[in-house]
Amino acid sequence: MRIIYIAGNGHSGTTLLDMMLGSGEHNFSAGELTFITREGISQEYCSCGATIGECWVWRKVMELWSSSLSISSARYQILRMRYERNKSLPKLIFNIVWPGKDFLTYCAATQSLFEAIQNVTKARVIIDSSKSASRILILRRFSDLTVIHLCRNFTGVMNSVNKFSPKNIEEGIEEDIHITSPWRALINWILNNLLVSILSVGIRRHRIHYGQMVRNTNDVISTLGDEFQVPTEGGFSADHMLAGNVVRLRKNVAVDSGVGFRYANLSNRQLLFGELIDTIFWYWARK
Numbered sequence: 436m437r438i439i440y441i442a443g444n445g446h447s448g449t450t451l452l453d454m455m456l457g458s459g460e461h462n463f464s465a466g467e468l469t470f471i472t473r474e475g476i477s478q479e480y481c482s483c484g485a486t487i488g489e490c491w492v493w494r495k496v497m498e499l500w501s502s503s504l505s506i507s508s509a510r511y512q513i514l515r516m517r518y519e520r521n522k523s524l525p526k527l528i529f530n531i532v533w534p535g536k537d538f539l540t541y542c543a544a545t546q547s548l549f550e551a552i553q554n555v556t557k558a559r560v561i562i563d564s565s566k567s568a569s570r571i572l573i574l575r576r577f578s579d580l581t582v583i584h585l586c587r588n589f590t591g592v593m594n595s596v597n598k599f600s601p602k603n604i605e606e607g608i609e610e611d612i613h614i615t616s617p618w619r620a621l622i623n624w625i626l627n628n629l630l631v632s633i634l635s636v637g638i639r640r641h642r643i644h645y646g647q648m649v650r651n652t653n654d655v656i657s658t659l660g661d662e663f664q665v666p667t668e669g670g671f672s673a674d675h676m677l678a679g680n681v682v683r684l685r686k687n688v689a690v691d692s693g694v695g696f697r698y699a700n701l702s703n704r705q706l707l708f709g710e711l712i713d714t715i716f717w718y719w720a721r722k
Contacts, residue, residue, distance in 0.1 A: 436549055438578040439659075441564040442571060442635070444627040446595035447587035448645045448695065450679035453564035454671040454688065455648075455656060459663050463558035466676035466683060469519060469565035471548065472512040473678075479609055482676035482683045492555060492675040499551040504544055514541040519569045521626060527569050546577040556675075564679060568630035575638055582635040583659070586628060587645035588720040590698060590709030593620050597700040607681035617705060621712060628719045646722040650692045696722070 439456060441449045450466070457464025470476060477488030487493045504511070518527050518541055530538035552561055563574070574580050596615040600608055615623075647655050656663050670687035682688055698706060713720035 436578045439562045442631045443585040449564040454673045461559040463556045464673040467565045467678040468563045470678045472508040482673040495555045503547045571634045582640040584642045586719040589712040594698040594700045607684045
């Protein structure tokens with residue numbers, strides 16, 4: 436089973452990249468698959484326009500997956516919280532070395548989920564944009580895994596998290612998104628990028644910068660392999676993306692090279708702070 440896993444910090448363009456890669460003939464954009472058992476997921480919207488509970492693809496996937504699960508979906512969600520959060524990393528690493536029963540159960544259940552998706556969609560490559568660095572250690576146990584580390588400059592991330600977005604299921608916002616302080620955004624940005632860099636060592640991986648992705652889309656995607664030939668005309672869309680940024684619900688999304696570099700939500704002081712951080716951490720922040 437071949438999986439392309441898009442990892443990195445939130446608000447970095449992972450959903451858009453997922454849609455781009457999913458445009459390949461035999462590829463399937465799954466979205467943020469880690470949330471498959473999130474409470475209320477069946478009432479959220481698939482990118483096809485139907486709710487997840489009504490979408491024929493996810494309905495068949497869930498039926499097939501449920502028939503092979505040895506635990507309940509509620510238990511699966513508990514184990515996901517135990518093994519896929521950054522603060523759970525020490526526990527996860529311990530289980531990589533000395534696998535416990537719950538850890539092995541979670542890995543087997545995750546594998547059966549991907550098998551169900553492959554069975555229903557007939558895809559050769561499944562793209563998962565769940566972002567979490569810890570998930571890399573889960574997926575590498577049972578798949579031919581490629582990790583794409585998507586990096587976005589800190590100023591762009593800070594601008595994105597510096598606004599409030601109220602919950603709106605129909606528009607693809609599953610919960611209130613509150614403003615994140617610059618210092619908390621910085622800590623998350625450094626930690627997430629650092630963990631992806633460390634945990635993907637020894638795995639086939641690519642590092643893509645957001646600016647490169649939106650300005651030279653075809654050149655960047657072509658470095659990943661011949662199976663990722665993006666359309667040269669029109670925009671991108673995903674047939675059945677489970678979760679992610681609101682952009683997943685739109686059809687024919689055009690790539691605007693200026694998107695992400697207009698910092699209307701930041702004050703002059705915040706802009707200076709962002710530029711300082713981007714200069715210090717140039718390795719992740721190249722535009």
